[in-house]
């Protein structure tokens with residue numbers, strides 16, 4: 170049996186969790202949370218990284234920080250996880266979906282400008298599979314129209330675009346450390362804040378709307394309720410699990426990359442004969458091997474291939490039901506322009522097993538089975 174996913178575990182997690190317990194500090198912002206913050210800041214160059222309880226709550230916080238509300242619009246792809254949309258729906262904003270590119274499955278940057286109205290406040294690009302969106306174009310559009318950029322970099326931790334870390338380019342970046350992501354703490358995430366001027370407000374929102382973090386830094390002598398907020402801090406026990414992996418991030422990445430490269434190489438002949446399509450990574454992007462996917466000819470072929478792999482003990486997965494065709498998507502948003510690739514990608518894309526420790530033997534076995542299916 171080769172499962173589709175297995176949560177990352179390298180060994181030191183247990184030791185660090187014990188340390189967190191021995192520290193008698195298991196709530197948020199203990200020793201391990203701080204180590205994770207520093208690691209993320211050093212690695213990406215943002216002014217501030219804050220651990221939160223999930224990628225979804227990182228997006229929620231970014232939406233609050235954007236001061237988006239009823240009557241405002243956010244531009245996002247329809248081909249994404251529900252959390253990208255929910256964050257803005259929770260603020261009362263309307264969703265404007267645009268189509269994706271057929272090569273990276275990322276938002277088509279060339280379609281963004283025509284979707285802008287006087288109500289547009291935020292652009293929320295999603296870095297699918299940890300491959301960067303065309304960020305220079307997106308940042309130029311945002312600057313020209315005075316828009317805020319919230320990067321859904323849930324899948325893009327340690328990936329880069331023109332040398333810059335995904336999640337550090339827009340105003341806010343949102344990482345996920347869910348067990349299905351490259352680095353994990355079970356459930357968790359991080360909000361990445363590019364500019365110093367937005368840090369205070371983010372810390373207040375994350376600390377239940379209080380200025381407790383200023384108090385803890387000794388800047389004030391008592392803390393009080395100053396703005397809206399909630400509790401977005403994860404336990405230091407979870408942060409301990411994550412820190413063990415961040416320390417070994419490059420080793421984990423190299424392990425995933427080895428699997429990704431074997432998939433790519435072994436499946437290239439099928440792509441050359443036009444049977445399947447392989448992922449495209451633009452030159453300016455360095456990706457983190459978050460996933461390996463192929464595109465089949467159509468829905469029937471994808472369904473048959475997934476069933477064939479399952480018969481052979483291989484897990485696979487597909488996603489995302491296009492948000493604009495889901496009940497909530499219809500209620501809270503509209504698709505601008507033509508759906509040329511969103512539904513098409515949903516029907517044809519199949520994700521193959523990918524996790525730390527998968528091993529190239531297993532990847533070879535999966536590739537042999539895919540080839541057998543096409544024979």
Ligand SMILES: *Cc1c(COP(=O)(O)O)cnc(C)c1O
Nearest residue numbers: 223224225250252323345346347
């Ligand atoms: C995983 C993911 C999220 C949500 O992250 P959670 O930590 O599960 O809340 C959001 N957006 C994308 C694109 C994701 O892949």
